Amino acid sequence: MQERLKELQAEAIQKAAEAASLKELNDIRVAYLGKKGPITEVLRGMGKLSAEERPVMGALANEVREAIAVKIEAKQTELEEAEVQAKLALETIDVTLPGRPVKVGNHHPLTKIIEEIEDLFIGMGYEVAEGPEVEQDYYNFEALNLPKGHPARDMQDSFYITEEILLRTHTSPVQARTMEKHQGKGPIKIICPGKVYRRDNDDATHSHQFMQIEGLVVGENIRMSDLKGTLEVFAKKMFGEDREIRLRPSFFPFTEPSVEMDISCKMCGGHGCNVCKQTGWIEILGAGMVHPNVLEMAGYDPKKYNGFAFGMGPERIAMLKYGIDDIRHFYTNDVRFLKQFAIEE
Numbered sequence: 001m002q003e004r005l006k007e008l009q010a011e012a013i014q015k016a017a018e019a020a021s022l023k024e025l026n027d028i029r030v031a032y033l034g035k036k037g038p039i040t041e042v043l044r045g046m047g048k049l050s051a052e053e054r055p056v057m058g059a060l061a062n063e064v065r066e067a068i069a070v071k072i073e074a075k076q077t078e079l080e081e082a083e084v085q086a087k088l089a090l091e092t093i094d095v096t097l098p099g100r101p102v103k104v105g106n107h108h109p110l111t112k113i114i115e116e117i118e119d120l121f122i123g124m125g126y127e128v129a130e131g132p133e134v135e136q137d138y139y140n141f142e143a144l145n146l147p148k149g150h151p152a153r154d155m156q157d158s159f160y161i162t163e164e165i166l167l168r169t170h171t172s173p174v175q176a177r178t179m180e181k182h183q184g185k186g187p188i189k190i191i192c193p194g195k196v197y198r199r200d201n202d203d204a205t206h207s208h209q210f211m212q213i214e215g216l217v218v219g220e221n222i223r224m225s226d227l228k229g230t231l232e233v234f235a236k237k238m239f240g241e242d243r244e245i246r247l248r249p250s251f252f253p254f255t256e257p258s259v260e261m262d263i264s265c266k267m268c269g270g271h272g273c274n275v276c277k278q279t280g281w282i283e284i285l286g287a288g289m290v291h292p293n294v295l296e297m298a299g300y301d302p303k304k305y306n307g308f309a310f311g312m313g314p315e316r317i318a319m320l321k322y323g324i325d326d327i328r329h330f331y332t333n334d335v336r337f338l339k340q341f342a343i344e345e
């Protein structure tokens, strides 16, 4: 019996040592130490032993059990440790691997142009103002000296929401709103960028939605030469010091006199080409001295106050500056187009 126990001990320890997994080890534990195991079997035969032999054999059986249990325990720790190590090895992060590139966006070309123009005017003491895109007929037309039935309203076919409410056709209503807010007291120096809407059919140079930047200065003794000087600074900063400007007489109901500003064509140096339609000049914006009626309607005394206003299209300016040939590129947002403007940031 003693021998059998020793044999079982050696056998169990051997098997435990060879166990390759925790599962296998557990099977060994159950097989040798379990109730149906060979040691229990041996102990069952103790009844046949003498009273002296019994305690000796009992002690030995316990020793054998203990030895096997200790071995299994040690092996279990070893296998568990190995398992952790294997898992760690599997999950090792190679910090020398190159990272996955993160796609970085860039500002939209129009945003860039608008911010550039804003910065330029802020540098000259202007503030940035805003107004609603869904506008009242009153601010979009009437307060700008365009009463109902005025023929100049035809120039801007509009998206009406009701009789009295429409999508603004220009940023000029912000002029009227700003003056009204100042309650007849100057001075005012604002620029106002924003979206405007017209019922145009979209093509290379027209879009039913586009941007404008409005400028308004109101004060005492503001002269046409102030307007010209301001626009000249703007044009040279925006397009280059070598550019000339010229003012042509024009008409807007809310300015008198009214002008349109052209800059000299850079492509041909003024000799005439496709870009300037053979004229040597490119039209950039509309401007003029604020009409006395507009001042008066907004609560300003036109005898004391006067001012100038201008309005330009950032798309057109961006198209000229970057050589973009179709206004629709700004709104179809092809990433290949937009990406080209990342370089300058």
Ligand code: PHE
Pocket: 169, 170, 171, 172, 214, 215, 252, 255, 286, 287, 288, 309, 310, 311, 312
């Ligand atoms: N609002 C005019 C337009 O949309 C532009 C403009 C603004 C002209 C201010 C003169 C003064 O065409």
